Amino acid sequence: MSIITEMKQLSSETMAPVYFLYGTERYLIEQFLQKASEALFAGEEGEMNDIRLRLQDTPLGEVVEEAETVPFFSSRKLVVIQDFYLATSQKVATKLEHDIPALEAYLDSPAQETVLVVVAPYEKLDERKKITKKLKKQTSAIDVNPFDEKETFAWMEAIAKQEGVAIEQDA
Template identity: 40%
Template sequence: MEMKSLNELKKAKIEPVYLMYGVNSFLIKEARKEIVNKTLSEEEKSFNLSTYDLEETPIEQVIEDAETLPFFGDKRVVVAHNASFLTAEKQKSKGKVEHQVEKLLQYIEHPASFTVLLIIAPYEKLDERKKITKVLKKQTTCIEANNFGEKEMKEWIVDYLFSHGIKMEEEAMTHLIQLVGLNLTLITNELDKLILYVGEGGNLTQESVSLLVAKTLEQNVFTLVEAVIKGDVSNALNMYQDLLRNNEEPIKILSILASQFRLIYHAKQLSSQGYGQQQIAQTLKVHPFRVKLAAQQSRAFSEQRLRSILKEIAQADYDMKTGKMDKALILQLFFLKQAH
């Protein structure tokens, strides 16, 4: 059984064996906490919660513990981290532990009624060719904890806010993701802040997101690029001055500006060659959400204009590093050149 969200996990009954895999450490931590809290009281955790690192402990020892009756309670939870034997990677375990995986296979067939076993594999992909992977995915409750795309992030936000009795407008969600990116930890921190602001039963709007969510330097530079696209040099210069007042270094601003314009240029180039957004993301090794935004921005430029801007940025970088003139002034002149 595949679980898609923490909200589903909260509603579902506790199962005897879970497989949790993926590189999203926040999701893994939250799902683990949910399973433990649903199974054990605070007092029972001292006696009936065991945690193992499979880089140091063989799986058969974990199974032995799972088959041991709980103390002073009806249930026990056994958590086994770093199940690298489920991947195609060579094990990097400290003591090069050998795992008797057949013991786990036998246990899955007849799990102890008094134990919840949680196998955690913090890897993006599992080796689907292995028998143990197939059996775990087919016969246990699987929770995939990989990083979200925009659609999955919005679904997660809706679930998270639903548990607090709060709704959020679609535009507000899009704005939040543009400001924070697709980092689940950062999104959650900002949502908690917004929940306190609007109160239970409230409705979150784009205005409340703009009011409370601080822009990162990258987002400020993204907005600068938007101003350049519109030919709004006055606004671009005002934003630039605000960044300087906040003690942001001109060379750092220029570096992020260069990165954004390179992405816009490559997105335009590859798009003209027939690449889809997902293919562009894989080729450039950046998140599809960033490619989506860059592709939208690229429509305002010809390839020739983008090449010209990249040359101007390279010249500005050279001038800054050689001390040709004041760094802040160099970038100011760059923005003035973008008037059209």
């Protein structure tokens, strides 16, 4: 699905339990995460329930455990795994052991009160890996690679509309 379409439809009621964002456009990834947080939380609810973790610093088992934990003084929770290099062929020097089967099991039965966002900000994914196939098949997978001309116009038009401004295609 297109990130533009997904961000237009983003609301607390329509959010998928798991999103897989892959691609190199970090600005769009940050915009998606901000809109997801705004859709889920009002006021200070997000302070305790908007969890951002880097895969290089946190074992995957702890990430899954955090996603399965009940939200604190809120009905929903946002857990974001940054730099998910396990979906690529990239080698990363880390001493952490990642429990990939725990994530695979979570994808089969995600917690209803948690929105898990897996972010792989890489140009290429390793499509041969089981975890990559499962993420693309069982989640709301969103390609966040650079836009073509048509997508750029649609994105600019959506932002202009959000700001209450009209923009012509010639502009």
